[in-house]
């Protein structure tokens with residue numbers, strides 16, 4: 630059900646909230662909104678978890694079922710019945726890279742990103758609200774924030790092991806962060822999560838791509854659910870490699886994904902996602918899912934490796950925290 634892509638650019642108005650149509654939607658919405666659909670997200674997390682190397686903790690390698698379950702977790706946070714949650718987290722699933730082409734490199738912290746966008750909005754006369762952070766999307770920020778949580782949990786795990794303390798609680802935390810992280814990393818491999826063309830072509834359209842609001846869910850949910858399994862792309866995922874600069878690598882991963890957005894439209898135009906789809910659509914989609922699983926595995930591995938480095942003694946005095954606000 631393509632709830633996010635269609636409604637993400639605006640909040641519900643009072644009139645909409647009271648409309649019978651919405652009431653009907655609330656009661657009919659038994660399955661959560663999709664991004665890669667339930668299947669795609671479960672597969673990406675599962676495939677990555679099955680490739681966790683023996684150099685990483687055993688508890689994580691044994692948590693394949695839990696990590697796979699957590700793949701779609703943030704899509705379970707989109708029901709109108711939990712309005713504050715739905716409202717706060719919907720921009721986490723995408724970034725419209727066209728709206729930030731002037732901002733290179735992207736700032737590393739969420740609030741610096743907000744500041745740059747508000748400056749741009751103030752200097753823009755035509756559709757300034759296109760630059761509101763919640764309209765541009767926050768994909769790389771939520772991803773790196775959860776990456777940081779996972780790394781901190783791994784560091785805690787190492788410390789508790791060194792002190793011969795019991796570790797089940799920190800293991801549970803790390804499994805949750807690893808699975809939660811997988812959701813956004815998988816979203817990032819879906820080209821339509823990186824673009825203003827997220828659900829139908831807009832503006833000049835020389836190639837005659839579809840303008841219907843349906844391609845997003847047709848591709849990531851209906852087509853994947855009916856035609857692809859984890860086994861179809863598991864063999865494409867290699868052993869993990871450490872990422873020297875996770876944020877920079879993650880942003881270039883999003884840009885690689887963005888560069889493929891026209892392929893999605895061309896495949897749709899050729900009927901590639903209808904019914905059983907085409908071999909070209911299968912090849913494209915399995916490679917995208919594999920790219921997601923690979924980036925996720927590389928991020929887990931890098932978080933584990935980096936967690937061996939002790940945290941600075943006075944983290945509140947680092948330049949990063951000075952740049953935002955004093956710790957309270």
Ligand SMILES: [Zn+2]
Pocket residue numbers: 663664665666819822845849
């Ligand atoms: Zn989606």
Ligand SMILES: [Zn+2]
Pocket residue numbers: 663664703704722812813816
């Ligand atoms: Zn998502």
